[in-house]
Amino acid sequence: MEQSEAKPGAAVILDREGLDRLLETLAAEGFRVLGPVARDGAVTYAPVRSTADLPVGLRDRQEGGVYRLESGRPEALFDYVHGPHTWKHHLFPPEQRLWRAERDGRGFRIESGADDEPPLALVGVRACELRAMAIQDRVFDNGQFAEPGYLGRRGKSFVVAVNCTRAGGTCFCSSMHADGPHASGGYDLALTEVMEAGAHWFLVETGSESGARVLERLPGRATAPAERSAAFDAVEQAAAAMGREMPPEAVDLLRCNVEHPRWDDVAGRCLSCGNCTLVCPTCFCSTVEDVTDLAGDVAERWRRWDSCFNLEFSYIHGGSVRRQVSARYRQWITHKLSTWWEQFGSSGCVGCGRCITWCPVGIDITAEVRAIRDSEERG
Numbered sequence: 001m002e003q004s005e006a007k008p009g010a011a012v013i014l015d016r017e018g019l020d021r022l023l024e025t026l027a028a029e030g031f032r033v034l035g036p037v038a039r040d041g042a043v044t045y046a047p048v049r050s051t052a053d054l055p056v057g058l059r060d061r062q063e064g065g066v067y068r069l070e071s072g073r074p075e076a077l078f079d080y081v082h083g084p085h086t087w088k089h090h091l092f093p094p095e096q097r098l099w100r101a102e103r104d105g106r107g108f109r110i111e112s113g114a115d116d117e118p119p120l121a122l123v124g125v126r127a128c129e130l131r132a133m134a135i136q137d138r139v140f141d142n143g144q145f146a147e148p149g150y151l152g153r154r155g156k157s158f159v160v161a162v163n164c165t166r167a168g169g170t171c172f173c174s175s176m177h178a179d180g181p182h183a184s185g186g187y188d189l190a191l192t193e194v195m196e197a198g199a200h201w202f203l204v205e206t207g208s209e210s211g212a213r214v215l216e217r218l219p220g221r222a223t224a225p226a227e228r229s230a231a232f233d234a235v236e237q238a239a240a241a242m243g244r245e246m247p248p249e250a251v252d253l254l255r256c257n258v259e260h261p262r263w264d265d266v267a268g269r270c271l272s273c274g275n276c277t278l279v280c281p282t283c284f285c286s287t288v289e290d291v292t293d294l295a296g297d298v299a300e301r302w303r304r305w306d307s308c309f310n311l312e313f314s315y316i317h318g319g320s321v322r323r324q325v326s327a328r329y330r331q332w333i334t335h336k337l338s339t340w341w342e343q344f345g346s347s348g349c350v351g352c353g354r355c356i357t358w359c360p361v362g363i364d365i366t367a368e369v370r371a372i373r374d375s376e377e378r379g
Contacts, residue, residue, distance in 0.1 A: 010212065011205045012220035013227060014191075016077070019202060020050050021218050022160070022189075023123070029214075031121035031158055034090060036080065041069055043083035045090065048123065055080055062169040062353065064362025075200060078124065078193045081168035084358055086281035087122055087129055091153050092136065095304045098288070103297040115149050119156035127183040128173045128352040130161055132281035134186055138344045139284050158210060161187035165194075165234040167241040170353030172366055175245035181238045183207075189215060192231040203231040246337075246351065250369045253376070254338040258330065262372050267326035269361050274307035276355035276363075277332065282348050285313065308332050333365060 014022070026033050027049070035048035038055040048054065059072030059079040072079035097113040125133075137154065140147035164171075164181035174180040183190045188211030192203040203223060206212045247253070277283040287306040292299045306313055309328050314321035322328045340348035349365070356364050 010215075011203055011223050011228070012215065012218075013223055014202045014204050014218060014220050016051055016075075016200065016202075018219050019077070019191075022214070023048060023050055025214055025217050026121040026123075026158060030118055032118045033121045033123060035123035036078075036083075038069060042067060042085075043069070043080045044085045045087065045122075045124075051077055054078075054124075059166070060168060062357045064170065064356050064364055065359055066169075066362070067357050073195055076193065076195060078162045078191070079166065081164060081166065081171065082126055082129070082352060082354065084279050084354065086279065086354070087125060087133065088136065088281050088283075090120060090122070091133070091157070092140070092147075092150050092284065095302055096149060098301045098303055100301075101299045108299075113149070115152055117153075119158070120153060121158040121160065123160040125159050125161045125183075125187065126164055126352075127161065127181055128171075128176075128350040129281055130159070130183050130186040131173075131176075131350040132352070133159075135282045135344065135346060135348065135350070136284065138346070139282075158214075159187045159189075161190040161207075163190060163192040163231075163235045164238045165192065167238045167243075168353055168357075170244065170356040170364075171242050171351065172244040172246055172353060173351035174239050174242050175248070176347060176349055176351035180235075182235045187211070192235060194227070194230050194234055196230060201227070203227060244353070244356075244364070244366045246349070246366050247369050247373050249373060250337045251341060251347075252338075253369065253373055254334045257372050257376070258334070260372055260375070262368065262375070263326040263330045265371075266329055266363060266368055267324065269363055270325050270329050271360055272309045272311075272325045272328060273360060274309040275358045275360065276365075277307040277309060278305065279354040279358045280336075281350060281352060281354070282336075283307070287313075308335075333368065337365075337369065 023033055033048055034045050036043050036055055037046045037048060037053055038058055043055055043060065054077045056077060057072055057074050058069050060081055061068045061070055099113050100111045101108040140150040161183040163183055185207060187207040190205045190207060194201055204215060206215055285306045285308055286303050289302050289304060290299065308331050311320050322331060336348040
């Protein structure tokens with residue numbers, strides 16, 4: 001195959017061998033290449049060396065409280081939608097050492113928790129996850145109090161997006177932002193996988209100068225109008241297949257219904273387990289813990305993920321502010337869909353549906369908003 005001549009905005013066609021070359025090229029440039037792998041019955045993100053490491057021929061079945069990997073189209077690489085892990089695991093790790101102090105004579109020697117790992121290449125980033133990254137960029141890049149660890153990892157990352165050609169059972173991204181299942185920006189390269197009439201190929205679009213430079217080193221060919229149309233139609237079919245949507249009036253609706261009886265109804269089902277916050281690609285709550293050895297010679301400070309569903313999360317002197325499950329669920333959903341706008345200028349939800357899939361009792365965030373809206377209309 002001929003070498004492609006790419007520039008930002010250009011598109012070429014690659015086959016599976018071309019994708020293998022992409023992974024090899026990124027590794028050769030010093031990136032730690034992460035991508036989707038099937039592990040322990042779910043799709044997670046882990047180091048990959050070739051397309052053979054991807055969840056080949058597998059797709060996911062998702063509903064409220066249900067996730068299963070099943071056989072999909074043979075040889076398809078990206079037939080799944082997403083699993084419980086998000087890219088937040090690698091950009092904002094579940095636990096991170098902030099500093100370490102070791103006794104040195106009569107004083108202490110301080111070591112920072114600086115991240116010296118190689119830059120990350122993130123392969124298989126969906127449009128909803130790109131949106132989540134953009135949201136967390138605003139959360140952590142806030143001027144004087146910016147989070148250096150996140151910004152360092154994010155600034156060095158290379159993003160290979162994948163447009164969705166099928167919708168998961170709990171997806172509702174089309175009702176959360178204009179992009180829907182198609183990545184419109186925030187990537188270096190974007191892939192659309194097409195399988196039709198016995199052919200299997202990938203439309204690859206460039207989104208940055210870095211992406212264009214990498215694409216120039218890959219064996220690609222020019223796209224034909226019919227191929228562009230086939231890729232576009234595949235993504236449009238995914239958008240049309242979504243069975244859920246978020247009511248557009250959620251922002252004002254939740255803000256005006258803090259005493260609604262629906263909160264007690266959902267509390268009767270909610271286990272307050274925090275699964276929804278752990279799988280959410282935008283939740284960023286954390287806590288800080290200090291630990292020492294028994295001799296008192298070493299002390300460390302660690303940051304770990306936390307959740308507003310934990311009783312201790314709102315603890316102040318005298319007790320926790322949100323003692324009832326209803327108050328904790330209300331805090332989560334109202335912040336995510338309403339008051340997040342006041343802080344960061346956008347919704348905190350990207351419509352990925354993970355909170356629905358991985359809720360043990362299948363609580364549906366779209367159904368809860370719709371229930372409050374319907375009661376308002378009846379009243």
